[in-house]
Amino acid sequence: MSAIASGTELDGSAVDELATAFGGALIRPDGATFDEERRIWNASIDRRPALIARCGGVADVISAVRFARKYAQTVAVRSGRHSYPGLGMCDGGMVIDLGQMTGIRVDPHARTARAQAGVLLGDLDREAQAFGLAVPTGIVTHTGLAGLTLGGGIGWLERKYGLTIDQLSSVDLVTADGEFVRASEEENADLFWGVRGGGGNFGIVTEFGFRLNPVGPTVLAGPVIWAMEDSPQVLRFYREWIKEVPDELTTIVTHRRVLPLPTVPRELHGRHVVVVGTCYAGPVEEGENVLRPLREFGAPLVDGCVPMPFTRHQASLDPSFPHGWWYYIRSCNIAELTDEVIDILVDHGQRIASGVTVFSIYHLGGAVARVGDDETAFGSRDAGHVVNVIGITTTGDGFDQEREWARGLWTALAPHHENVYVNFLMEEGENRIREAYGAAKYDRLKALKRKYDPDNFFRLNQNISPR
Numbered sequence: 001m002s003a004i005a006s007g008t009e010l011d012g013s014a015v016d017e018l019a020t021a022f023g024g025a026l027i028r029p030d031g032a033t034f035d036e037e038r039r040i041w042n043a044s045i046d047r048r049p050a051l052i053a054r055c056g057g058v059a060d061v062i063s064a065v066r067f068a069r070k071y072a073q074t075v076a077v078r079s080g081r082h083s084y085p086g087l088g089m090c091d092g093g094m095v096i097d098l099g100q101m102t103g104i105r106v107d108p109h110a111r112t113a114r115a116q117a118g119v120l121l122g123d124l125d126r127e128a129q130a131f132g133l134a135v136p137t138g139i140v141t142h143t144g145l146a147g148l149t150l151g152g153g154i155g156w157l158e159r160k161y162g163l164t165i166d167q168l169s170s171v172d173l174v175t176a177d178g179e180f181v182r183a184s185e186e187e188n189a190d191l192f193w194g195v196r197g198g199g200g201n202f203g204i205v206t207e208f209g210f211r212l213n214p215v216g217p218t219v220l221a222g223p224v225i226w227a228m229e230d231s232p233q234v235l236r237f238y239r240e241w242i243k244e245v246p247d248e249l250t251t252i253v254t255h256r257r258v259l260p261l262p263t264v265p266r267e268l269h270g271r272h273v274v275v276v277g278t279c280y281a282g283p284v285e286e287g288e289n290v291l292r293p294l295r296e297f298g299a300p301l302v303d304g305c306v307p308m309p310f311t312r313h314q315a316s317l318d319p320s321f322p323h324g325w326w327y328y329i330r331s332c333n334i335a336e337l338t339d340e341v342i343d344i345l346v347d348h349g350q351r352i353a354s355g356v357t358v359f360s361i362y363h364l365g366g367a368v369a370r371v372g373d374d375e376t377a378f379g380s381r382d383a384g385h386v387v388n389v390i391g392i393t394t395t396g397d398g399f400d401q402e403r404e405w406a407r408g409l410w411t412a413l414a415p416h417h418e419n420v421y422v423n424f425l426m427e428e429g430e431n432r433i434r435e436a437y438g439a440a441k442y443d444r445l446k447a448l449k450r451k452y453d454p455d456n457f458f459r460l461n462q463n464i465s466p467r
């Protein structure tokens, strides 16, 4: 540690030495691209590291870890840049970035894929969909596969094929000691259990192995939109209807104001609405029957539910969550949409001020709930719904107000909170992380952390402290 000039600077000659054998790029604060390279998805977070090591391959990751152990007090690990609380970026210290490692190889006969850690969700979909296959991942294509997978991964295919981790077959990982290991059901099985939900606590994953399953490539999917005044009736209908729907169908309910997109009728722009987003991962004709009651309920303003390429559906929410806006997130899981919960949701929905703020209610169950709770580190398989409240502004203007609104809705739901999905946490402290896993699993994760990272070298994450 003697070479550290201060908490915010790294020894220049040590960095020069690292550079001699580094395949990727080492970006220092005086570099021309530094401001671009330190940027993350959530523009409300602005941090300046002392060094960003953009790794070109596994050898770079190993060198970066060994270097950071010696010279850096703080280390962040970054892949897709989408951490809500910006945990992939640090003030001072070193960022080990895997964003350039974007290789994907699909084996259509074995129905498997290998994806490097810098892959974004849309990239994996594109490669797998060329063969009518997919991994269940998240709902925005520019999200990083690495952080999403390590926390669990929920999205449009979850009820049919489970969480992202439920189709994970192996990871290649560099430990806190700079050792390269593989974890799977057969090799380092304890570590494989931990990385399926335990986040970046146990090492840096360089590559993932997945099983692939058939999807589309054409699926019946899209939004059905009603005026927000109709939300009390829509949500009451919805909660009964989803009790009967098959696992092929995943739905996400959103309350928001309509974005002024060219694809949406002009007269709806800015209007408060409730949206049931749908994706039927089975034959389109079958989906038509399953979705008919929803589409015929009340008087929808828009029925955008049509057969479309799965990749197009996956990209449909991208314009709602672009890079560079200001985001504040509060999340909780709830068991069901009781009358009381519905009243709270509708009341706060009607008070959304920002044209880009949104809250979403994911419907879990299906394949997610069929995997045994102890089989992976993921903490809340039995959740009925994940509620994700996101106060958003396009710049810093008005952000405080949206943050207060998001806190208000989350607090009003407090009597109904069950637990929380770890990837939807901000920096909320140890109790909330324990809540995400449950006490018993949290203790098991702590024991694993003592084995793989006893010094808590990887601590800029939803941290499971070894102590």
Ligand SMILES: Cc1cc2nc3c(=O)[nH]c(=O)nc-3n(C[C@H](O)[C@H](O)[C@H](O)COP(=O)(O)OP(=O)(O)OC[C@H]3O[C@@H](n4cnc5c(N)ncnc54)[C@H](O)[C@@H]3O)c2cc1C
Pocket (backbone or CB within 6 Å): 041, 077, 078, 079, 080, 081, 082, 083, 084, 086, 087, 088, 089, 098, 117, 137, 138, 139, 140, 143, 144, 145, 146, 147, 148, 149, 150, 151, 152, 153, 154, 155, 199, 200, 201, 203, 204, 205, 206, 321, 423, 424, 460, 461, 462
């Ligand atoms: C627009 C948007 C949409 C989202 N939609 C969904 C969704 O539908 N479903 C869902 O489940 N989640 C969703 N999320 C949450 C998402 O899963 C997390 O934000 C996740 O951490 C993003 O991963 P990343 O690689 O992009 O992030 P980064 O900011 O690069 O990394 C986040 C954290 O993950 C860890 N990490 C990253 N890379 C590695 C690695 N290679 N090895 C070890 N640890 C690593 C580190 O602890 C890091 O701090 C969404 C987030 C955003 C911003």
